[in-house]
Amino acid sequence: IDGGKYEYKKIIGEVNTLIQSNDKSVIPAWRRDRIRDHMSGIKARLDKAKNESEKGLATENAAEIASLIAKNKDAPVIVEVLKTKGTSKGISEGLKTMRKKAPETAAVIMAVNDDDVFFHCLVPKKLSSGVGLRADEWLATFSGMLGAKCGGKDLYAQGSGKGAAQVEKALNLAKQYADSKMK
DSSP states (O other): OOSSOOOHHHHHHHHHHHHHHHHHSOSOHHHHHHHHHHHHHHHHHHHHHHHHHHHHHHHHHHHHHHHHHHHTTTOSEEEEEOSSOOOHHHHHHHHHHHHHHOTTOEEEEEEEETTEEEEEEEOOHHHHHHTOOOHHHHHHHHHGGGTOEEEEOSSEEEEEEEOGGGHHHHHHHHHHHHHHHHO
16 A cells, blocks of 8 residues: 555455455344454555555646647647646646646646546537637547547536557547548
8 A cells, every 4th residue: 555556446446345245244243344444544645645646646637738838839739748747637737827828828647547547528618619720529549549538618628548559549530520620
C-alpha cells in the first residue's frame, strides 16, 4: 500500500469477498465483528493510497496540459494524448486552465492509465455555433472503439473506457473530425 504498486480493483475485490465470507461464517459474533472492522480498515487504507496517488497524477496532468497550451497558443484545435498517466480529474483541471489562457481553442485531451482511457472535450461557443463543432458529437466519433461511456453537451463532454491499445486510432479519428469541421 505504502508507495508500492498494487492492482487496486483486484485487491478491493478480494477484501470484499473476505468480508462477505466472514459475514456468513459460523464463529462468535464478536470475532466476526473484529474481522470485519479489520478488513474495513484495510479497505480504507487502500482507498487513501489510491486517492493520494491520483492527486499527484492530477497535478502532473494539469501541468502537461498547461505546457500544451503554451506550445499551441494560437492553434484553433488541440487533439493530444497526455504522456503522463492520466486521471479524469487531472484532465478536467487542465481544461479549466485552457478556458482561461486559450479561450478560442477547441481541444480533445486523452489520458491513459493502465488499460483505462479518460478523455475530455472542450469547444468554445464561437466554434460550436460558427462551424458546428460540438463536443458531444466529437467524442462520439471515437468513443465506440474505446468501449467508452461518455456524455456532455455542445461545449463540454467527457468519457472513459477501456482499450488503451486503440488510443492512436481514436486520436486520428478525433483529428479527422476536427479537420472536417474546420474547413
